[in-house]
Amino acid sequence: MILSIESSCDDSSIAITKIDTLELIFHKKISQELEHSFYGGVVPELAARLHIEALPIILQECTQYFGNIKAIAVTTAPGLSVTLGEGVMMAKALSISLNLPLIAVNHLKGHIYSCFLEKKTNFPLTVLLVSGGHTQIIEVKNSNDMRIVGQTSDDSFGESFDKVSKMLHLGYPGGPIVEEKAKTGKADFYDFPIPLRQSPNIEFSFSGLKNAVRLAILKEEESADILTEYTISNICASFQHAAVSHILMKLKKYFKVQKPTSFAIVGGASANAFLRTECENLCKSYNCELILAPLQYCSDNAAMIGRVAIEQYLSNDFISIDDIDVQSRIKN
Ligand code: KG4
Numbered sequence: 391m392i393l394s395i396e397s398s399c400d401d402s403s404i405a406i407t408k409i410d411t412l413e414l415i416f417h418k419k420i421s422q423e424l425e426h427s428f429y430g431g432v433v434p435e436l437a438a439r440l441h442i443e444a445l446p447i448i449l450q451e452c453t454q455y456f457g458n459i460k461a462i463a464v465t466t467a468p469g470l471s472v473t474l475g476e477g478v479m480m481a482k483a484l485s486i487s488l489n490l491p492l493i494a495v496n497h498l499k500g501h502i503y504s505c506f507l508e509k510k511t512n513f514p515l516t517v518l519l520v521s522g523g524h525t526q527i528i529e530v531k532n533s534n535d536m537r538i539v540g541q542t543s544d545d546s547f548g549e550s551f552d553k554v555s556k557m558l559h560l561g562y563p564g565g566p567i568v569e570e571k572a573k574t575g576k577a578d579f580y581d582f583p584i585p586l587r588q589s590p591n592i593e594f595s596f597s598g599l600k601n602a603v604r605l606a607i608l609k610e611e612e613s614a615d616i617l618t619e620y621t622i623s624n625i626c627a628s629f630q631h632a633a634v635s636h637i638l639m640k641l642k643k644y645f646k647v648q649k650p651t652s653f654a655i656v657g658g659a660s661a662n663a664f665l666r667t668e669c670e671n672l673c674k675s676y677n678c679e680l681i682l683a684p685l686q687y688c689s690d691n692a693a694m695i696g697r698v699a700i701e702q703y704l705s706n707d708f709i710s711i712d713d714i715d716v717q718s719r720i721k722n
């Protein structure tokens with residue numbers, strides 16, 4: 391079994407996965423959303439302190455498996471260095487006390503493998519990664535050959551939902567809240583610009599759209615002290631429509647040329663139902679298989695880190711205790 395630790399942002403999580411069968415034996419996650427919602431976003435130092443409390447609580451629940459553990463895996467990049475450090479510290483302590491080798495896992499690779507929990511990989515695959523920190527299209531040939539073919543030049547898809555939510559004082563994380571409000575709003579109420587519409591390149595940008603939402607909110611606030619539910623829902627629906635349309639327009643360009651046979655959407659923001667439905671329709675029209683991670687494993691979790699770690703374990707990809715450090719595996 392492999393014990394894996396994830397602490398790249400605001401989720402403390404530990405998993406135990408069987409190496410030979412890929413079976414997920416144990417998985418637990420303690421989220422810090424409530425603590426950060428007060429600030430409208432993740433406060434790194436607060437997140438690190440909360441990991442110090444939460445990680446040992448989860449670890450207590452898996453001591454019974456310690457005798458079967460063959461390696462300790464931990465997320466080392468990308469993420470917030472102060473929170474990654476807490477996971478790495480725990481991994482080092484476990485490695486020394488249980489005399490086990492260490493595996494350094496790239497968080498983004500983890501998101502890709504969230505599609506393959508308890509199952510074999512299905513490569514080649516084109517992946518749309520949409521999280522709080524990233525918006526990328528990645529071509530995956532195999533576990534060691536992954537190429538980014540398009541990404542955002544500023545904010546990420548998930549981050550733009552967080553920022554719109556913050557501007558509307560709706561709380562954090564913004565994705566699920568904005569999506570919920572959008573359900574009762576009119577998507578064509580505000581004519582927000584779809585970013586990079588004229589550009590032939592496969593690239594993303596969300597800062598212009600975010601600014602258009604900011605200006606619309608300011609204009610509404612000029613005529614009313616408090617925004618009504620009606621206005622908030624319409625802003626959310628119109629924003630979500632523009633943000634998802636932006637992604638879909640770029641995906642259509644990509645599909646037209648590359649015609650992928652397997653396509654996956656991963657990352658916390660892949661939980662967005664509108665995005666999922668639009669991608670489903672796109673895949674259908676190209677007779678392309680759509681692979682989705684189970685909803686509970688879309689956001690950050692240690693199960694996906696453990697799944698990557700099995701591949702690394704089997705190819706002897708270990709790291710020494712002296713070399714392991716946060717961001718040490720950016721090359722992945
Ligand atoms: O992958 P994740 O858990 O953490 C990072 O690695 O960043 O993704 C979190 C991000 C947040 O920005 C959150 O607002 C966004 O995913 N998110 C969503 C939805 N659920 C979560 N964005 C849009 N729609 C959603 N339903």
Ligand code: ZN
Binds near residue numbers: 690
């Ligand atoms: Zn993530």
